[in-house]
Amino acid sequence: MMKRPADEHRTVRSSLYWPAAAFAGWSLLGLITSLMTLISFRITGEPRSAADAFAMGMTDMYMWGLLGAAALFLSRGISFERFGWTSVVLLNLAAGITLLLARYPVERQILGWAGIRSGPLVQAVTRSFPPRLLTYLGLLLASYGWVYIIKHREREVREVQLREELVRAQLGRLKAQLEPHFLFNALHSISTLLHRDPEAADRMLSRLAEHLRTSIRGTDTHLVELEQEVAELQPYLEIEAIRFGQRLRLTIEVRCSSRLLVPHMTLQPLVENAIRHGIAPSVQGGHVQIRAEQLDDRVVITVEDDGVGIAAKRGTSGHGVGLANLRARLQHLYGPDQSLDVSPRVGAGTAVRVTLPARTAE
Numbered sequence: 001m002m003k004r005p006a007d008e009h010r011t012v013r014s015s016l017y018w019p020a021a022a023f024a025g026w027s028l029l030g031l032i033t034s035l036m037t038l039i040s041f042r043i044t045g046e047p048r049s050a051a052d053a054f055a056m057g058m059t060d061m062y063m064w065g066l067l068g069a070a071a072l073f074l075s076r077g078i079s080f081e082r083f084g085w086t087s088v089v090l091l092n093l094a095a096g097i098t099l100l101l102a103r104y105p106v107e108r109q110i111l112g113w114a115g116i117r118s119g120p121l122v123q124a125v126t127r128s129f130p131p132r133l134l135t136y137l138g139l140l141l142a143s144y145g146w147v148y149i150i151k152h153r154e155r156e157v158r159e160v161q162l163r164e165e166l167v168r169a170q171l172g173r174l175k176a177q178l179e180p181h182f183l184f185n186a187l188h189s190i191s192t193l194l195h196r197d198p199e200a201a202d203r204m205l206s207r208l209a210e211h212l213r214t215s216i217r218g219t220d221t222h223l224v225e226l227e228q229e230v231a232e233l234q235p236y237l238e239i240e241a242i243r244f245g246q247r248l249r250l251t252i253e254v255r256c257s258s259r260l261l262v263p264h265m266t267l268q269p270l271v272e273n274a275i276r277h278g279i280a281p282s283v284q285g286g287h288v289q290i291r292a293e294q295l296d297d298r299v300v301i302t303v304e305d306d307g308v309g310i311a312a313k314r315g316t317s318g319h320g321v322g323l324a325n326l327r328a329r330l331q332h333l334y335g336p337d338q339s340l341d342v343s344p345r346v347g348a349g350t351a352v353r354v355t356l357p358a359r360t361a362e
Contacts, residue, residue: 052115055111056111068139207236223262224263225261227259229262240275248288251288261360270323271288279305290303297358300353301353330354338355340355
């Protein structure tokens with residue numbers, strides 16, 4: 001037998017929850033009404049049995065349950081936005097009077113099946129119609145209040161979903177912008193080695209293919225574990241290590257849990273900027289240090305180089321595709337609960353420090 005998907009089971013359960021809860025509620029009220037009716041019989045000395053009290057109490061409450069369901073249906077269909085206040089009042093009043101009048105013959109028929117005789121119909125309507133109308137109007141007002149709450153909640157959920165879809169679309173555009181930027185730089189590096197060192201160029205090309213395969217698999221992923229982020233950085237580091245040879249020294253230190261979540265492709269643009277603007281212009285090359293650590297409820301990622309450095313003005317203003325792109329993605333993902341700081345190191349070089357909330361996938 002084919003099993004239903006879990007989502008379908010949840011949908012079926014949620015669609016049955018409120019009708020079942022309403023039935024249980026009206027049943028409980030019916031039992032309470034039956035008990036009160038039986039007590040009334042005993043006080044007044046009316047020769048009615050417990051079965052009669054039960055039939056009368058349960059019938060009364062179940063009829064009110066049906067009228068409550070009708071009120072809820074009417075409150076959803078006859079809305080103020082669609083019909084206006086005057087039409088809503090008149091339509092509901094006409095519907096309420098019709099439903100209440102239709103209740104009397106149905107109720108008398110059910111009680112007749114139970115062997116309970118009722119008095120004259122005109123007398124029953126005259127005696128009980130006004131209080132029943134007030135009770136129905138109370139149910140109707142409660143139904144409109146409930147519908148208003150549900151619609152307000154649905155509107156809030158839709159607004160949140162629209163905001164999330166907008167953020168995902170913006171993140172997707174930013175990430176699509178970053179991938180070609182890296183690709184062009186990598187191809188430029190390969191082209192510089194193509195005639196000078198074909199074997200090195202071939203190794204770089206294989207590393208580039210590996211990086212692109214990884215990127216394609218994670219196209220729709222905006223947050224990844226730190227371990228994955230470091231692993232996906234390796235092909236790029238190998239490309240640059242082949243390109244610069246002894247001129248480039250790399251160090252990676254992870255001093256926190258590798259399960260912490262970070263934005264996808266956070267390290268690559270930081271390391272690329274360090275190599276491109278710090279190490280490449282330096283004749284003797286330099287050292288790039290990548291460090292990740294957790295400080296209380298924050299994860300701090302630092303990329304430092306001892307090269308010629310990036311001008312502080314340029315770094316803090318977010319110029320360049322890499323830093324500007326990363327700054328925009330951090331803002332979309334975390335809002336004000338993040339920071340990206342660029343500062344000169346003591347002596348030589350530049351330090352870039354990214355601070356994020358410490359979160360895991362669990």
